[in-house]
Every structure is written in structure tokens, then in C-alpha cells.
């Protein structure tokens with residue numbers, strides 16, 4: 001069982017919640033993050049909530065030298081690899097950056113792991129690799145049809161891991177294809193605090209709720225869905241986090257590459273999400289319908305049975321829980337982490 005875990009991108013949304021969980025479960029945690037979409041304040045809060053310290057390094061994953069230094073200083077047992085750029089729309093604008101950061105970051109990490117005899121990795125993959133789904137819910141055996149550079153970068157990383165596992169039988173890799181993680185830590189101290197204008201719908205709407213942004217643009221209202229807006233499988237970030245710990249604890253079960261969806265199996269349209277968040281924050285959140293965004297798809301909903309059968313993991317929180325926790329965080333931290341602890 002791993003005892004010291006390297007979390008790349010550990011100051012980000014999912015990474016920071018994962019660090020709390022790992023610390024609370026007795027693991028030693030080492031974080032590498034370059035803070036391009038986060039801040040060190042997230043790690044201060046992680047340590048305060050968990051009541052235990054972690055070790056954080058400011059470094060870009062593509063900096064092999066810096067990574068090697070981390071592996072030399074710590075006896076890392078397993079890696080959870082979150083660090084990446086993650087916005088579909090942005091990836092259409094700056095595709096080369098997406099390939100550089102997501103692919104070169106991953107190969108640099110794998111090379112450093114290999115050089116230091118670290119063979120266990122949980123990788124953040126994404127439901128976006130399924131692309132324009134022919135049918136839902138999506139199983140892990142459905143064909144990948146990525147429709148944008150972000151999704152393609154995640155798909156290529158999965159192939160890189162698969163090839164590495166083929167070549168080096170000592171490697172054990174689990175790719176978790178998450179659907180749409182939202183929500184926040186129930187303490188109200190940790191949440192999603194992207195740099196700049198949020199690319200994801202919930203942090204955007206939360207800023208609308210506190211008056212920092214005017215209204216949400218709902219991209220696409222003519223999809224073949226019940227209300228015409230895109231349908232996604234929203235999942236509470238803490239359920240995603242629990243999925244990571246369980247995955248990590250099963251890395252040693254077998255070598256090679258395994259792939260699991262992390263979703264709830266429940267589809268929610270953008271308009272249903274706006275309505276649920278409006279209920280949570282007690283006011284109607286303004287929105288306007290806009291054109292489809294290039295690279296987006298109509299419906300992505302998970303079939304989560306494989307992971308349940310493998311490890312008994314299933315999501316335990318519903319949309320109302322996700323909206324309540326997201327709003328609690330925003331209400332207590334209207335300016336993100338700037339207000340301090």
C-alpha cells in the first residue's frame with residue numbers, strides 16, 4: 001500500500017480536495033504545482049482542514065530537473081497526476097499549448113517516475129474523450145471519438161500510459177475518466193477557484209451569484225436533448241476524490257493499464273443545473289442562450305458499473321448536495337482564496 005503520494009496539480013480544484021482526503025487517511029502528501037490555475041493559498045487551506053502538513057513544490061511538470069529533485073528528496077510510492085489544462089473551448093483557441101502542457105507534462109512525469117523506480121500512477125482522464133456519443137450511458141468499452149484538442153490530449157495520454165505498461169510490466173496505471181466534478185468541501189473552506197474568468201459552468205455561475213459576473217452564456221440550445229441544452233453527468237468532487245483513494249489502494253492488485261468511468265449515471269441539462277444552483281443560492285441566476293461552442297457535444301453520461309463491480313465505489317451525493325456545497329464555498333469566499341483563511 002502506498003504511504004507517500006505525489007499529487008501533481010495538487011493545488012487545483014480536484015487535487016486540493018484529494019490532498020485533504022489523503023492527509024485525513026494518514027498518507028504523506030507531496031504536491032507539485034506551478035499555480036497557473038491555482039494558488040498556494042489552496043494548500044494552506046488543505047493543511048488547515050486536514051490538521052496535518054504536506055510538502056509543496058512550485059514547479060512545472062515539464063521541468064524534468066525539478067521533478068527529479070522531488071523524487072530524489074522523497075520516497076514516493078504512488079503518483080496521482082492531475083496537472084493539466086482542462087478547458088474544451090480554450091483548447092480550440094490554443095491547441096499547441098494544450099498538447100505541450102498535457103502531453104509533455106505527462107511524459108516528463110513518467111520519465112522521472114521511471115528513473116526513480118516509481119511504478120504506480122492514477123491518471124486524470126476525462127469523459128470528453130468519448131466525444132459525440134452514439135449512445136448513453138457510456139461504458140469504458142465505447143469508442144473514443146475526441147472532438148477537441150483537450151479531449152485528444154487526454155486520449156493520447158491514455159495511449160502513452162498503455163504503451164508504457166506494455167513495455168514495462170512493473171507499471172500499474174489506472175486512468176479515471178471523470179464526468180463533470182462540481183461542488184466543494186463541506187467545510188466551506190475549499191472549492192473551485194480558477195485563475196481569471198472561469199471556463200467551467202459552476203464556478204462561472206457562482207460568480208454570477210455574487211455579482212462578479214453578469215450572466216451565464218448557455219452554449220447551444222438546439223442539441224437533441226430534452227430542453228435543447230447540453231446534458232452532463234455532474235458528480236460531487238468528494239465522490240471523485242473517494243474514487244481516487246480507492247483506485248490508488250488497488251494499484252497493487254495488478255500491473256498494466258486499467259480504465260474506469262467516475263460518474264453518477266444521471267444526466268442533467270445546463271438549464272436544470274442553473275435551476276438547481278438558483279435554488280441553492282436562493283435567487284434566480286441570469287443566463288442567455290448562445291450559439292454552440294466549437295468542440296462541445298450534446299450528451300455525456302456515465303455508465304458507472306465497472307468501478308462499482310471492481311471496488312464497490314459509487315457516488316453518494318446528489319445534485320442538491322453539489323449545489324449546496326458549491327454555494328456555501330462561494331458565499332463564504334466571494335473573492336476566492338484572496339480573503340485568506
Ligand SMILES: NC(=O)c1ccc[n+]([C@@H]2O[C@H](COP(=O)([O-])OP(=O)(O)OC[C@H]3O[C@@H](n4cnc5c(N)ncnc54)[C@H](O)[C@@H]3O)[C@@H](O)[C@H]2O)c1
Pocket residue numbers: 008009010011012013014015032033034035036037038039059060061062081082083084085086101105124125126127177178179180181200
Ligand atoms: N474539472 C473537471 O471538470 C474535469 C473533468 C474531467 C477531467 N478533469 C481533469 O482533472 C484534472 C484536474 O482538474 P481540476 O478541475 O482540478 O483542474 P485545475 O485547473 O483546478 O487543477 C490543475 C492544477 O494543475 C496545475 N498545473 C497545470 N499545468 C501544470 C504544469 N505544467 N505543471 C505543474 N502544475 C500544473 C494548475 O496550476 C492547477 O493547480 C485535470 O487533468 C483535468 O483535465 C477535470
